[in-house]
Amino acid sequence: MSRGGRDKDRSEPERRCIATGVSGPTAPLVRFVVGPEGDVFPDVAEKAPGRGMWVSADRAAIDLAVKKNLFSRSAKAPVKAPADLSDRVEALLTRRLQDALALARKAGLAHMGFDTVHRRLKSAPVAALIEASDGSEAQRAKLRPMAGEAPVISCLSREELGLAFRRDNVIHAALDAGGVTKTVLREASRLNGLRGHEAVSID
Known part of the structure; x- marks a missing residue:
């Protein structure tokens, strides 16, 4: 069961938030990908090619991922995340x-x-x-x-x-x-x- 007490839909994909470490359905998360120039950008439609990195749809979580350079850690390569990423x-x-x-x-x-x-x-x-x-x-x-x-x-x-x-x-x-x-x-x-x-x- 999920935290809300309801049974999980086993067909629903789960992803881990790189900021909080919590795993769960993608519905409350935002997907990010790295562009050709090494820039992190939000893929809110979840259609962009490349390996996705997921963060909770929460300003504090996104800001933490930027501040702590968690996108580079997740991508296992140096990437650039803009300071105003949560605003974008x-x-x-x-x-x-x-x-x-x-x-x-x-x-x-x-x-x-x-x-x-x-x-x-x-x-x-x-x-x-x-x-x-x-x-x-x-x-x-x-x-x-x-x-x-x-x-x-x-x-x-x-x-x-x-x-x-x-x-x-x-x-x-x-x-x-x-x-x-x-x-x-x-x-x-x-x-x-x-x-x-x-x-x-x-x-």
Whole structure:
């Protein structure tokens, strides 16, 4: 069983974080590879060729890997990791989450607006509640209890959410279950880690 008490999916690959030493599924990790010039760069899509090095999606873990030269140790060769690597990862994960939310919106799985979200929460369970990190705390306090056990995505600002929904800003949204939902939850979980927000369950 995993630390959360659930049975592991034995078909799910496991990797070891080079900063914390903890092994587990790749979902909460970020993959890094070394380019032709010996530079370390994040492969958040996990498609780049070469041997991958994995670090927890956590700013402190990435900063530690840079500071302690853990990428060179893992690569068994001198490599160059930029000091702002965690900032670069955060920017890439922000864009990936926005893109995933945009796909969910186009598929009719993501719905925005306080009144719309309020109605959906009253009528049926949602896959996730989405709230802007700089939104009204009073309104967030009204919606959160209605979401029950649904994960809460709160790592994007109202402007960042607005880009995903093609609006100037968005404060409240809800996500239904569907084809792209797991992708949204995974990217939200990783970005939450970079920004120090509460973990998002992707089960």
